[in-house]
Amino acid sequence: MSTRFSFSLAATDGCARTGTISTPRGEIRTPAFMPVGTAATVKAMMPESVAATGADILLGNTYHLMLRPTAERVARLGGLHKFMNWDKPILTDSGGFQVMSLAELRKLTEEGVSFRSHIDGSKHMLTPERSMEIQKLLGSDIVMCFDECPALPADHDRIAQSMRLSMRWAQRSRDAFGDRPGHALFGIQQGGDIEELRGESAEALKGIEFDGYAIGGLAVGEGQEIMFQVLDYAPGMLPEDKPRYLMGVGKPDDIVGAVKRGVDMMDCVLPSRSGRTGQAWTRRGQVNIKNARHADDPRPLDEHCTCPACRSYSRAYLHHVYRAGEMISGMLLTWHNLHYFQELMAGMRAAIAEQRFDAWEAEFHATRALGDIEPL
Amino acid sequence: MSTRFSFSLAATDGCARTGTISTPRGEIRTPAFMPVGTAATVKAMMPESVAATGADILLGNTYHLMLRPTAERVARLGGLHKFMNWDKPILTDSGGFQVMSLAELRKLTEEGVSFRSHIDGSKHMLTPERSMEIQKLLGSDIVMCFDECPALPADHDRIAQSMRLSMRWAQRSRDAFGDRPGHALFGIQQGGDIEELRGESAEALKGIEFDGYAIGGLAVGEGQEIMFQVLDYAPGMLPEDKPRYLMGVGKPDDIVGAVKRGVDMMDCVLPSRSGRTGQAWTRRGQVNIKNARHADDPRPLDEHCTCPACRSYSRAYLHHVYRAGEMISGMLLTWHNLHYFQELMAGMRAAIAEQRFDAWEAEFHATRALGDIEPL
Ligand SMILES: [Zn+2]
Ligand SMILES: [Zn+2]
Secondary structure: OOOOOEEEEEEEEOOEEEEEEEEOOEEEEEOEEEEEOOOOOOOOOOHHHHHHOOOOOEEEOHHHHHHOOOHHHHHHOOOHHHHHOOOOOEEEOOOHHHHHHHOEEEEEOOOOEEEEOOOOOOEEEEOHHHHHHHHHHHOOOEEEOOOOOOOOOOOHHHHHHHHHHHHHHHHHHHHHHOOOOOOEEEEEEOOOOOHHHHHHHHHHHHHHOOOEEEEOOOOOOOHHHHHHHHHOOOHHHOOOOOOEEEOOOOOHHHHHHHHHOOOOEEEEOHHHHHHOOOEEEEOOEEEEOOOHHHOOOOOOOOOOOOOHHHHHOOHHHHHHHHHOOOHHHHHHHHHHHHHHHHHHHHHHHHHHHOOOHHHHHHHHHHHHHHOOOOOO | OOOOOEEEEEEEEOOEEEEEEEEOOEEEEEOEEEEEOOOOOOOOOOHHHHHHOOOOOEEEOHHHHHHOOOHHHHHHOOOHHHHHOOOOOEEEOOOHHHHHHHOEEEEEOOOOEEEEOOOOOOEEEEOHHHHHHHHHHHOOOEEEOOOOOOOOOOOHHHHHHHHHHHHHHHHHHHHHHOOOOOOEEEEEEOOOOOHHHHHHHHHHHHHHOOOEEEEOOOOOOOHHHHHHHHHOOOHHHOOOOOOEEEOOOOOHHHHHHHHHOOOOEEEEOHHHHHHOOOEEEEOOEEEEOOOHHHOOOOOOOOOOOOOHHHHHOOHHHHHHHHHOOOHHHHHHHHHHHHHHHHHHHHHHHHHHHOOOHHHHHHHHHHHHHHOOOOOO
16 A cells, blocks of 8 residues: 555546545545545444445545544544544545634634634634644545635635635645645635636645645535536646545536546535435436335335445335434435445546546436436 | 244243244244334344344334334335345234324224324224234234233223233234234233233133233333232243243343243333433443543443444544434444344353353343443
8 A cells, every 4th residue: 555645647538537546545546526424424324334335535524523522532532534433545624614604703814714613602713724733633634725715606806815815825734734744735726716816826726736636616606507617627727647626516417527627536415415305316316205206116216226225125115214204214315325426436437447438428417317217 | 944933942041941933034042132123124223234233033013114104005015024124033013002102092992992193193993903914914923912001000900901801802813813824923911910810811812822922011110120020920821832022121131130030032122212312231231422421432332342333433432423413323322232132132042051041140230230431
């Protein structure tokens, strides 16, 4: 196993890329989808089950973990990997995005963000330096720069000011991160939906030098059309020989469109969150298992899926346990959704390697267009 | 595998017995603890995980299943085993006990019990004949007679009248059950805490003839002392060559005391219900994982336990995920509790087989008396 962090591209097909990120904790096949383990657990899943779906890396949330159980406690207990029983790589976000969306009494200054915990009202401060410290205490393999971004739409000045603050914070993050062999620090491009600002941000980040580059400030309300417009130019502004990570994306068609445009990594709570609310994602689109049409349906969610939910249970069962409020409902649907998302990534990796991404994408959209199987 | 239902005793030690119930769906090692899968799922567990704890048989609740998803629907879908992905034996209760404790507007007559569903207010009727029909539709391997019992304490006349009604219902259950090779029908002894009535009930049941005999009407508020007093004589009134099943019991020390007195089978929601409320059962007694003393404790719940919760997680993690309201809290603690209960049964089976039950029991109580490990 590698003792340092590295990225190698194996093949490209148009803008789409496939390759491998090597870390001391294992390899990450790209394009990669990272399930979200907010509070040291991917909700409703055992970590070995998450690994069984094909996930090579998880995302942990700095904001949640710093408040409970606290980064210092996780460090005393041997780090986040040991704490949550996940020995593959972990990427942690910086806390910047979540503190602005979840915390109370936020105050943003050049120094950082002061806020009160949404859990117990306690006072905290997040700065680039403190974010680096927390992510180090957690033992994260891929550390994200501390940044800030506005929801879209926003005007040019708001986006520019926020991006330039984030670039100053990127430098402070880089300085505070120091030299940690085997661990990576990713910069985050900002600039909203304004190409010129995206370019300015990319240049700033390349000047600082990072192990990977994220595209931030998307999936914040702008819709797929604008997001894809930005992805038509933003990934190309970033170094070709480093991984590109699109944060917080997304639905299956968002993911496919992002990979097509040169993105290597993504994360989203969608598959696990949907799984707990009776929503399944399949090759043929979304299935609402709550719907009465499933009550007597002996067929699996997706006859081609090899996940435990599809292999061993009928739609009728999944409908029943959802209606009865049973935990196994969230457990099975989350497993299926994570399995489907990983299968999607595996399909794209193979297609890119074999230079047939366009055909793969056409079939992806054609299968979805069929819609769910007809009721019996 | 056996094509019929049978029971063979392998060894006895005092009143304690160990043996095997053979069914077409597999063997049940006795004394056996049956996890409760009320609504076609053992809450918070995948069925393969339940099997991994060592459970040979599950209990399903007729009352819940008849209301949702309904017995007719389960039958159309291939029966309860297929529906819930559990191919080992299933015992179903008759619905009699739960309809009296959960349903609304209950009306008890010689014919049966009319009631309204606690879920949607719909009107239903349970009779011995309907209970046999429902349990057949579910595909239960061990079917229980339809019966009724008062909470204790209750006066002699109330207990006697109820017991005699249950004995008339036992005859009607036997008649309605008919001849179903490979499936068993168990009679249920009633008579509360009155020895003479327990004797009368046992004689009535033996006159009808069943494949096994349950001891009902205990664990209904009487406390362990009175329960053990009844168990000092009640099992001995039942045929020696048939399994004896104590319904709804219990805590680990209840279970040990019942096995000591000649009980072969038990069921209880305790391990799974406790697991969802932060309560763990260990060799050294109960552990409340919510307690702040666990927040920094790197040790497992029980260093000798081989369940996933103890093998891969600290008390600090279990504390954290409970406090954070994460589903994995209930998943891990339920797994541990079911594992512990099955280990208890395995320990007793081995001890009885080797004629050292008294020594085993002394150690069981001595270990519990130590209490939980000291805080760090
Ligand atoms: Zn599936
Ligand atoms: Zn354990």
